[in-house]
Amino acid sequence: MALAEVLIAVLVLAAAMVPVLFLFPSGARRSAFGEAHLRAHLRARALLGQAIDMAVRTGFRDLPENQSVPASDGSKGRETISFEPVRGFEGLWVVTAVVEWAAPLEDGGGGERSYQLQRLLHKSEQSLGADWPLVAGGER
Amino acid sequence: MRALRARETGGVGLPLLVVLTLLVLLAFLGFHQLYFASHVQAGSVRGAWGDVALAVAESAVEELMHRVKSDASDPSRALFHQLRKDVLAGQMGAMPILDSTRLDVAPRLLEQAPAPGAKIDWSSAEVAYQRQFEENPWERFGLIRYRARVSVDGSPGPRLVRELEVGQGFKVVSATVPRPFDQAAVYVGDLWSLTDPADVNRRRERYLAAVERHRGWLDQAMARAPAQLAERYSEARSAIPSGSELAGRVPVLPVTRPALLVASGHQGQEFPLDALDLARKLAAEEVDAAASEARVQGALAALDAAPASPSAHETLLSTLEQSLELLQGLMSRIWAFGEGYRVVGVEQPEYQALVRRHAGLWLDHWRRVAGFVLREEGGQTVQSRFDSLARRLGTLNGVVLCESPGGTMTLSGNLPGKLVLVVSGGHVVLDGTNGGARPQDLLTVVVLGGTVEVRGEVHAALVLASLPGEAAAGPPDSKALFAPGAVLRGGLVIERLGAGSVLAGSLFREEKYSSGPAGRGALADRYAVLVSPLAVYRKVAHR
Incomplete structure (x- = not known):
């Protein structure tokens, strides 16, 4: 009798464990915005900040159109910063930070994943170096 | 009894109790994992989307800033003129910036935004307030406020909203010689630091007396002249104006003390600078006149020895004409000075009105309106810091104040832009500066309590003012050293000329240094609107 009770108890426990196991991290990896994306977002945000600091420090000179380097955490990925001048808006750039990484097998496997953040940046000293014509002489 | 109960129940309760306990624990674990883990994840996602919303808001503000800074320097845009209108004391000066708040670029970034449903709800830019620096209602400082609100889909939660507000200071400053x-063309706040009008008047009296002497000599000689020279003497006699006529033509300079000197002039008019110190100029040129008069006296002595000699008379006539011509030249200098310059004495209301405005030439004023203040720092001289600034910006506008530059600051080559360069203390050399200036370039060099050398042809307006008090390491007044043949194309303003100054060469008036006719408002394009590259504040609201 006691043995039968224990067996029943084990079966009930096993049945209850199954749905709980799916709630642990290996199940969460398959969501649309996972931990990897979150890491990529944080890294892209940091890259944007660094790029903007660099632009201000160098006086907006020699801004790279496309600068790609291996991922800073040593993984098989790449980080890219680019400054694209906006046509018709001299002194305004679109700054883009792209983080690329190789998706792990648990995430559906194979292929590159990428995450991109963009921001506009204007030349902060623009008004100090502006140019405009003068009315001739001192007349209105 | 106890043993009977245990046998009768057969131990059924214990496994059930264990299973129930474990089931409760598992349920708790499951609930925890389900709720908190997903909550953490949802929170992380919302945080990321919030960052994205903030980045879009920052982009919107960046585009607004770009547009405001561009339009503030474009005469074809309404904002250019709005920011250069006068704002009187007591007025708030607040105004919306309507024309410059359209967003063309930031909305394009929404397509690439990783956050779903990102939208720029609204954006705006306005001038929050403006205040005059001092008396000039066109020179002001103020604050521009930029705002943007961005929302993204925050599913499963409500929409995420980020509102960004950034404040940037700005200044509207005169990019030329301070008003008035x-x-x-020439302004000297202390005439007596430039020349001695009383001494000029004494010399004038001497010249008039000398002309009378020459007239007397001519009359004496004419009485003894041979008949064939009568007509010659008569012509020479009639060429000398009467004493009263001469005295009327050659003005007496006002000798009130203190007094100031002003000359307006037209575009391109020449002002010989050595003639500004009229007393010194006359003293130098009198040497020739004195020598010439001595030759007349020699000719008179020769005529006394041979009164009937035609050649002696010819010699006398010739030396008299030469001597009178030199006297005429000296008196013409005084006449030209009176024609070209106006002396304003202390008894005139205009004197007080002008002297009161000298405060606009002093260091305190420049410290308030300066866009950059350069000092020697970190082993870098003021000169090298200025050169770096000019190289970095390319075109320099507004007021750059160089404090105590130490050695010598040399400005050669071209400085494009509308720049007022203020140097307090120190030694400045202008050597062919801005010779290649474009019509829209303005360079005003202000020297406070220092020395300025002008060499070659310099296209600039020059302002010399004092640096009294603790700020002055040496004599408070500024000294000017013009090289022979130097040319200054612009204007010259001297509060008080320092001892040891040398004025040589010429000034040519450039009307573009005027910021507008007196009493008729200001020319907008003589004022620079400088928006600070740094934010005064930055606020982010989460909703």
Whole structure:
């Protein structure tokens, strides 16, 4: 009798464990915005900040159109910063930070994943170096 | 009894109890994992989307800033003129910036935004307030406020909203000679530091007396002249104006003390600078006149020895004409000075009105309106810091104040832009500066309590003012050293000329240094609107 009770108890426990196991991290990896994306977002945000600091420090000179380097955490990925001048808006750039990484097998496997953040940046000293014509002489 | 109960129940309760306990624990674990883990994840996602919303808001503000800074320097845009209108004391000066708040670029970034449903709800830019620096209602400082609100889909939660507000300071400053001194080609706030008008008047009396002496000599000689020279003597006699006529033509300079000197002039008019110190100029040129008069006296002595000699008379006539011509030249200098310059004495209301405005030439004023203040720092001289700044910006506008530059600051080559360069203390050399200036370039060099050397042809307006008090390491007044043949194309404003100054060469008036006719408002394009590259504050609201 006691043995039968224990067996029943084990079966009930096993049945209850199954749905709980799916709630642990290996199940969460398959969501649309996972931990990897979150890491990529944080890294892209940091890259944007660094790029903007660099632009201000160098006086907006020699801004790279496309600068790609291996991922800073040593993984098989790449980080890219680019400054694209906006046509018709001299002194305004679109700054883009792209983080690329190789998706792990648990995430559906194979292929590159990428995450991109963009921001506009204007030349902060623009008004100090502006140019405009003068009315001739001192007349209105 | 106890043993009977245990046998009768057969131990059924214990496994059930264990299973129930474990089931409760598992349920708790499951609930925890389900709720908190997903909550953490959802929170992380919302945080990321919030960052994205903030980045879009920052982009919107960046585009607004770009547009405001561009339009503030474009005469074809309404904002250019709005920011250069006068704002009187007591007025708030707040105004919306309507024309410059359209967003063309930031909305394009929404397509690439990783956050779903990102939208720029609204954006705006306005001038929050403006205040005059001092008396000039066109020179002001103020604050521009930029705002943007961005929302993204925050599913499963409500929409995420980020509102960004950024404040940037700005200044509207004169990019030329300070008013009202920009109205003059030459302004000297203390005439007696420039020349001695009383001494000029004494010399004038001597010249008039000398002309009378020459007239007397001519009359004496004419009485003894041979008949064939009568007509010659008569012509020479009639060429000398009467004493009263001469005295009327050659003005007496006002000798009130203190007094100031002003000259307006037209575009391109020449002002010989050595003639500004009229007393010194006359003293130098009198040497020739004195020598010439001595030759007349020699000819008179020769005539006394041979009164009937025609050649002696010819010699006398010739030396008299030469001597009178030199006297005429000296008196013409006094006449030209009176024609070209106006002396304003302390008894005139205009004197007080002008002297009161000298404060606009002093260091305190420049410290308030300066866009950059350069000092020697970190082993870098003021000169090298200025050169770096000019190289970095390319075109320099507004006021750059160089404090105590130490050695010598040399400005050669071209400085494009509308720049007022203020140097307090120190030694400045202008050597062919801005010779290649474009018509829209303005360079005003202000020297406070220092020395300025002008060599070659310099296209600039020059302002010399004092640096009294603790700020002055040496004599408070500024000294000017013009090289022979130097040319200054612009204007000259001197508060008080320092001892040891040398004025040589010429000034040519450039009307573009005027910021507008007196009493008729200001020319907008003589004022620079400088928006600070740094934010005064930055606020982010989460909703």
